[in-house]
Amino acid sequence: GESVGLHLPTLSVQEGDNSIINCAYSNSASDYFIWYKQESGKGPQFIIDIRSNMDKRQGQRVTVLLNKTVKHLSLQIAATQPGDSAVYFCAEGGEGTYKYIFGTGTRLKVLA
Amino acid sequence: EPEVTQTPSHQVTQMGQEVILRCVPISNHLYFYWYRQILGQKVEFLVSFYNNEISEKSEIFDDQFSVERPDGSNFTLKIRSTKLEDSAMYFCASSVTGDSTEAFFGQGTRLTVV
Numbered sequence: 358g359e360s361v362g363l364h365l366p367t368l369s370v371q372e373g374d375n376s377i378i379n380c381a382y383s384n385s386a387s388d389y390f391i392w393y394k395q396e397s398g399k400g401p402q403f404i405i406d407i408r409s410n411m412d413k414r415q416g417q418r419v420t421v422l423l424n425k426t427v428k429h430l431s432l433q434i435a436a437t438q439p440g441d442s443a444v445y446f447c448a449e450g451g452e453g454t455y456k457y458i459f460g461t462g463t464r465l466k467v468l469a
Numbered sequence: 470e471p472e473v474t475q476t477p478s479h480q481v482t483q484m485g486q487e488v489i490l491r492c493v494p495i496s497n498h499l500y501f502y503w504y505r506q507i508l509g510q511k512v513e514f515l516v517s518f519y520n521n522e523i524s525e526k527s528e529i530f531d532d533q534f535s536v537e538r539p540d541g542s543n544f545t546l547k548i549r550s551t552k553l554e555d556s557a558m559y560f561c562a563s564s565v566t567g568d569s570t571e572a573f574f575g576q577g578t579r580l581t582v583v
Binding site: 461 | 473510524571572
């Protein structure tokens with residue numbers, strides 16, 4: 358069936374370095390993608406989204422890249438900080454629906 | 470900062486019992502959602518709710534589940550005749566508009582069915 362997955366379960370980066378978290382999706386009909394951050398003991402927190410008519414979107418210190426050719430989504434975090442330590446997961450869906458398919462998640466560890 | 474609050478933080482129940490998970494959404498929000506996350510697994514959408522009715526639900530949200538906004542402030546998820554596999558973290562979320570990306574999530578209720 359269709360699924361969303363992540364390449365790396367854990368990513369460790371040095372404080373100040375850039376982080377790249379990857380996500381593969383398999384539903385070519387998906388046209389909306391979201392990245393969430395989930396800190397320990399908390400609910401998911403929206404970070405950034407992108408629609409399929411775009412290939413890049415920037416936020417504050419974060420950039421999402423979408424490659425529809427290979428069905429790949431990535432989240433780039435610039436100048437990673439200790440507060441960025443969390444699990445990050447992607448979700449895919451379509452406009453007009455709340456039935457997003459969520460990925461398993463990548464744990465980001467920021468090393469001092 | 471306004472927040473979505475969920476109670477209890479942890480609920481233990483015996484298999485076959487009914488549980489009600491409670492949520493107080495942010496006061497001016499109009500759209501409400503429930504998600505669940507089985508330990509170590511993906512977040513799964515359960516249901517969305519607007520204008521006192523379900524607007525969308527997933528395949529997981531079968532007759533065992535129901536939602537209600539009984540008094541204009543609480544938003545509840547009822548699970549009838551709980552099963553072991555219902556053990557999960559249940560997240561409530563709310564948003565002002567129907568754009569669920571703007572949704573704020575609560576901290577979750579961990580349900581353990583024994």
